Amino acid sequence: MNKTITDIFAQEDLDRSVLIGYYGGGNFGDELLLEVLMNLFAKRGVGSLTVTYQHPERYATYHHEFGYPRIDMADKLSVFKAIVKNRNIVIGGGGLWGLDVNTNIFVLSSLLFFSRFVLRKRVYLLGVGYYNSTTRLGHVSAWLAGKSANYIVSRDQESLSNFSRVNRHVALDMDIAYQLPQLGLAPYQQDCKTLNHAAPAAGKTLFISLRRFKPHQAASYTKQIETCLANNQDLTIIVALMEPRDVDPTGYKLISKWQRQYNNVRTLEFTYNPFALFLYFKKHSKHMALIGPQFHCIITALLTGVPFLPITYDNKVLELLKNATRAQPIPIDDLSQNMVQLFINDFKRSAQ
Template sequence: MKKVLFFGYYGEGNLGDELLLKNLIDKFSERFLVGALVSKKKETENKIILFDRIRELLKAINWADVVIGGGGGIFQDKTSLHSFLYYLFILWYALLTKKKVYIIGQSFSPLKYRISRYLLKITLPHCGKIYVRDSFSYQFLQNLNVPKDKIKILPDIVFLTQFPDVRRDKENIGINFRPWDELKIEDLEKILKELLKENRKIIFFSFQDSMDLELFKKLDKEMIKEIEVVSSNSDNFWEKFSTCKYLVGMRLHSLILSTIAGIPFLGISYDEKIQAYLDDLGWKYYINTNEISDFYPLWIKLKEEEEILRSYLKIITEEKRDILKREIEEFIESL
């Protein structure tokens, strides 16, 4: 049986990335031995072998027959040049040791450093198929002169997630904020002030506790005292999420989960991957980080078109899920 190794931002407590890995395991473990590089090893099902992303990096790649960059936006140098080079090293070593190398479910966006762009440009053409999750990434790779026949657009792998059918009244407002240099605490408090006027229960969903919860604690204490907080590690995360009538979110996977659940959302676009998702979705209900004053009129418009938007999101989810199932099955068959 072939051995497939996945690498990504796994084991860091980011809900979106953990869902990416879970879906990949579910799809690939029926036909392959599956391994993953993670930052924190923990007990798991027999479906997967976990390797420490630092101490066992070379061991993991040597173990594998196929190495796959599995979802996310890991090839970026905005937050860390070090992590960008780490992920590139995985590609280099895997290619050097004659492994089959693929990338699936990735976002690509403009890089901060010229050297990053150059290294990516000379590396990616040596990989096999590269599945990107939005049109922006597709165009970016074409601009790097990655052969067109290597690149294909594929919806985010999180769309494969099957959530429990929780039948609850949708009465609450969900929110997700994450730290970002261009967005001030006061700006987020302005949004909260408007939402508190709704006289609905507000639930803050943390998608990465080490960042989102820390930001939440910095908000005005009087404003947040009645807001329920749901951690990414909570057993009832989806149950709580499914009670939301609307969502205001920053993180990409807060918007994707809203799409899957048919929850009309107002996005806060802070990065190219957010904008790319919204553009591909054909979604006009978002503000940029420098447009906080536009929140309220857009929020009113969102509520007015709630039922139309809810139906649209459900149709889109089925379409994306069908494409994913078909394309991943074809990819698995080709390995």
């Protein structure tokens, strides 16, 4: 029987698990996935969970405390000892086998293969993505991970099709972030207030996020945003990094320059609990719009009813948009200033 994320948490014994992902790097999407997962584990009553986390000093910035022990992802020996000690390995979300695949993904996939067939551990891939846009290394890594898994829950049709060629225990579900509205969010109201203070939304507000792209894509997207800022000085505009400044210093210098240049522009770096952005978007949904390419920013907009420009830079975003909206996806290389301004003009009219 193939199982969804809800099935896994309801039916599987997840005590004595190691949760592995690219958490702790300060990426909005990864930190959002971890916060959702820790809520799900706590709700299920899982008492024994070890969380791998890069840069442990960042944890309190992005997360509430659930009492689960953490180990530094960079400490390979500690990670291996945790795997040996525990019964399950849970890969918690993300398009790991996609455009951004690297040697770390290959090492992780190889470790899963070893853990399943040598150490006899149970392996769960939850809410994961495997895309045709990946490299040869990505396909090899996905084969290793797919063969290792007791259950795979794919987050879209393309991932389902790809993993089904490797493993028959594959189910189609949605990204883990879609579990967010079903969680108890009262403890996060103060996080939302803090974010609202850092980035007050006054009247019609355009939320623009930057991303570290390949050089030619970065130059094109930045040019469109610069023109957008110059042409829309009647709007409150928040330009946000979805990472902290130390991860993207170039982006931080750029948004700081824009804030000095335009009185209507405010800047924001990702130094808050990711659930706060969900509540912030929900609070301002009637007077806010998003221009941003990040997968999990788009999901946050979808969940809260915030209109967004459907920009795609990878198959994972394309798959998301195909399943979630009737809007025609716009490849980032085709994005024009006319498209951006038409979207903003529609937003200005609809928000009146």
